Amino acid sequence: MPDQQLDLNDYKRRIVDLYNRRSINYDHGKWRLQICHRLLEYSQISYQQHILDIGTGTGHLAIASAEIVGVGGRVVGVDISPQMLDVARSKVKALSLSNVELQLADAEAINYPANSFDRILCANTFPWIEDKQAALRTWYKFLKPGGLIAIHTPANTAYVGQVVLRSVLKRYGIKLDHSNRIGSIESCKQLFVNAGFEGIDIKTEQYGSYVSFDSVKAKWEELISFSFHSKSEEILSQLALIPLAEAKAKFEMELETLQTKKGIWDDLTTLYILGHKAEINKPV
Numbered sequence: 001m002p003d004q005q006l007d008l009n010d011y012k013r014r015i016v017d018l019y020n021r022r023s024i025n026y027d028h029g030k031w032r033l034q035i036c037h038r039l040l041e042y043s044q045i046s047y048q049q050h051i052l053d054i055g056t057g058t059g060h061l062a063i064a065s066a067e068i069v070g071v072g073g074r075v076v077g078v079d080i081s082p083q084m085l086d087v088a089r090s091k092v093k094a095l096s097l098s099n100v101e102l103q104l105a106d107a108e109a110i111n112y113p114a115n116s117f118d119r120i121l122c123a124n125t126f127p128w129i130e131d132k133q134a135a136l137r138t139w140y141k142f143l144k145p146g147g148l149i150a151i152h153t154p155a156n157t158a159y160v161g162q163v164v165l166r167s168v169l170k171r172y173g174i175k176l177d178h179s180n181r182i183g184s185i186e187s188c189k190q191l192f193v194n195a196g197f198e199g200i201d202i203k204t205e206q207y208g209s210y211v212s213f214d215s216v217k218a219k220w221e222e223l224i225s226f227s228f229h230s231k232s233e234e235i236l237s238q239l240a241l242i243p244l245a246e247a248k249a250k251f252e253m254e255l256e257t258l259q260t261k262k263g264i265w266d267d268l269t270t271l272y273i274l275g276h277k278a279e280i281n282k283p284v
C-alpha cells in the first residue's frame with residue numbers, strides 16, 4: 001500500500017520531528033533491541049501467523065517476527081515517522097524479506113478488517129499514544145479470537161531524571177502526565193479490561209542501575225526539551241514561562257538528595273502487558 005499523507009495534530013507532528021531526527025542513530029542503542037526480544041519471547045509468535053507491529057520504528061520487532069512467521073506468515077509494521085520507516089525498509093530490502101509490509105500510518109487512526117492478526121505487538125511506543133483507551137479498543141478489533149496483544153512500556157517510576165524533572169515542574173504548577181506513562185499496575189490492567197482483553201498478565205522487570213550524579217545532571221537540556229513534546233497546549237505555554245536557570249538549579253538540588261555511595265538509583269521498572277482476545281468473538 002503506498003504511503004498516504006498523514007493528517008496529524010501538533011503533538012504528533014512533534015513526535016514525527018523527534019523520530020525523524022533520531023532515525024539516524026536510533027539503531028546504535030542496544031537497549032531497545034533487548035526490550036524487543038523480550039516482548040517477542042513473551043508473545044510466543046509461531047510459523048504462518050499474522051503480526052501487527054505498532055510503532056515499528058526501524059523495524060526491530062517486525063523483522064524478528066517476519067523471520068519466525070516465515071513466508072506463509074505476514075507482518076505489518078506501522079509508524080508515523082517516514083525516516084524511521086526508511087531505515088526499516090532498507091533493512092527489510094537487505095534481508096530480502098517478502099513477508100513484511102511497512103506502512104506510514106498513525107496507529108490511532110489505522111483500519112484493518114476485524115480479526116486479521118494473531119498478534120499485536122508494541123514496543124517502546126505506547127507512552128506516545130494519545131488516547132490509550134480508544135487505541136486499545138481499536139486494536140482489539142483487529143485481533144483474531146484467541147489472539148494476543150503484547151505491549152511494552154516503562155512504569156511511572158522509571159528514569160530518575162524524568163521523575164525529578166516532573167517533581168520540579170510540579171513546584172511551578174506544571175503537572176506533566178507521567179510523560180504519558182500508563183499509571184499504576186491496577187489502572188493499567190483496567191485499561192486493557194475496558195478494551196475487552198482477558199487473561200491480562202503484567203510482567204514487571206527491573207533494568208535499573210546506579211548512575212553518576214553528573215550523568216543525570218547532564219541530561220537537563222534533553223529532558224526539558226522532551227517535556228516540550230507534551231500533548232497539552234496548556235502545559236506547553238506554562239513551560240515557556242518558567243525561569244529555566246532556576247528550575248535547573250532546583251533539579252540539581254533534588255538530584256543531590258538522591259545521592260548514595262553507589263551513585264543515584266536510576267529506576268527502570270519495565271512492564272510487559274499481555275492480553276488475550278477470547279476465543280469466541282464478542283462485542284466490546
Ligand SMILES: C[S@@+](CC[C@H](N)C(=O)[O-])C[C@H]1O[C@@H](n2cnc3c(N)ncnc32)[C@H](O)[C@@H]1O
Nearest residue numbers: 019055056057079080081106107123124125128
Ligand atoms: C522509541 S521508538 C520504538 C520503535 C520500535 N518499536 C523499537 O522498539 O525499536 C517509538 C516509535 O513510535 C512511533 N510512534 C509514536 N507515535 C505513533 C503513532 N501514533 N502511530 C504510529 N507510530 C507512532 C515513533 O515514530 C517511533 O518510531
